[in-house]
Structures are given as C-alpha cells and as structure tokens.
Amino acid sequence: MRRNGILNVKLSRAISEMGHDDILLVTDAGYPMAYDDRVIDLALCPGVPDLVTVLRAIRQEMWVEEYHMIEDAKENNPNAWNGVAEVFPDAKASTRPNSWFHEDGYRGAKYIVRTGAWMPWGNVALVSGIPVQEWFSNTGASVPESWTERHELNVKFGKVGVE
Template sequence: MKKTTLLNVALSRTIAGMGHGDILVIGDAGLPVPPGVELIDLALTAGVPDFASVLRAVLSELQVERHVLAEEMQKVVPPALVEIERLKGKLGKREWLSHEDFKVLSRSARAIVRTGECQPYSNIALISGVTF
C-alpha cells in the first residue's frame, strides 16, 4: 500500500504518467468535461470532497510549474481562491483566462478531476514541471 497522501488509483496513475508541460485540471462539480478527456470523478455529494482537499492531495505528488485560473474567480472569490493563495508557493507562475478560454484549455488536459465543490469558478489547471 502507498505511504503517500494520495490514495486514488486513477489520479495517482495519471500524475505518475504526466510529463513536463502536461495539464491536469481540478474542477468543481459543474465544470464540463470535453469529449476525449479522461474524467476522474471524485464527487460524492455537494461539497464532498471539497476543492481544497483535492488540491492539497494532488500537490503532495505533482510538481507544478504554473497554474491557470478563470478571471471570474477574482470577482466571486470562492474558498478555492483562498486556498490557492495559501498554496501559491507550490503552484508556480499564475496565468488568468476568461472562464470560456479556461474551458477551451481544458480540452488539452490529460485528465479533469471532478470534485464535489459547488462554489462557482472553483477550477484550476495545473501545468506540470520537472523535479530536476
């Protein structure tokens, strides 16, 4: 059995297979998943698991070079943004896109992780870095 924080098989496998520049999206319960993009559905009920818990678990295994957020997040300021600010030292450079452009970017993701988060715009695209 694994000794690290992240126990979900599909998510752990996806992270292990990611290369430099690959994208992993963590999304709220309403973020659409484009055809052809793998869905790792962790949602159980509204709010479970929350965005912050999933982000922390992913960051325990994924080296992140930069991240992308929807500009609309700045107006709504969901709890997800508070957690992102708290973890910004592990997230690399920040980029902002409109929510529509964020959804276009998600078409290039290796996978989209659906959380139970129900606060609007609680989404992040993590672009993987290297550990060397």
C-alpha cells in the first residue's frame, strides 16, 4: 500500500503517463462527456471531492507549466479562479472560451478528471511541464533564456526539481 500521494490507481497512472505539453482536463461535476478510457471519475456526491482538493493532490505529483480556465470564470466564479491560482502560483495562467473546453480541449486532453465540484465554470486544463533545471542540466549548457522565467517561478514556489 502506498504511504502517501494519490491513491486512486487510474489518476496516479494518468499522471505517470503525462508528457511535456500533454493536457489533463479537470472538470466540475456537470461537465458533459463520453465515458471512455480517458475519464477518471472521482465525483462522489455534490461537492465531494471539490476542485481545489483534487488540484492540490495533482500538484504534489505533476509538473504543471500552465493552465487554462474558462474566460468567464474570473468574473463569475472567483472562488475557482483564485483557488486554481493559489494551487499553481508558478504556472502560467490563461483563459479559453467555454467552447474550447467542450471541443478542442476535450479532444486534445490525454485524460479527463471529473470532480464533484458543484459550480459553473469549474473546469481547468492543466498543461504538463518539466523540472526546468534538471531537464536542461544534462545538456552541458545553461538553461536557455526562454526558460529562465519558468525556472525562476519553480524556485520561487519551492518546485526546483525531482525530490
């Protein structure tokens, strides 16, 4: 039995299979989808588990380089907007139209995690990242300038490498 970390077998496996730039779509309970092999349904009842709890667990095991939320979330669901920003302060935040989540984001997601989040605009697309310093250390060169800001954010928020 695992001592800590994500206990859900399918979610743990999904995170292990994520590559750089792959998308893990984490949704609220009402997100419409086909239940195929990509879906990891964690929803138990309204609000359980909530979005932020699931994201905190994912943060412990996945490098998230950036995330996308629905454009209307900042104004219409500040709890989700602020909660995601709090969990991933070192990731680049951006928005996408709601239609992106139901079309390109849905089709492009490697996995989809359904939470019990009982709220509108409670969907977030997590873009898998890399541990910058360690990733580039095997090249014999410095971290490229285009990656410096990303690395500084990792360090600032305590995610400097593989532990």
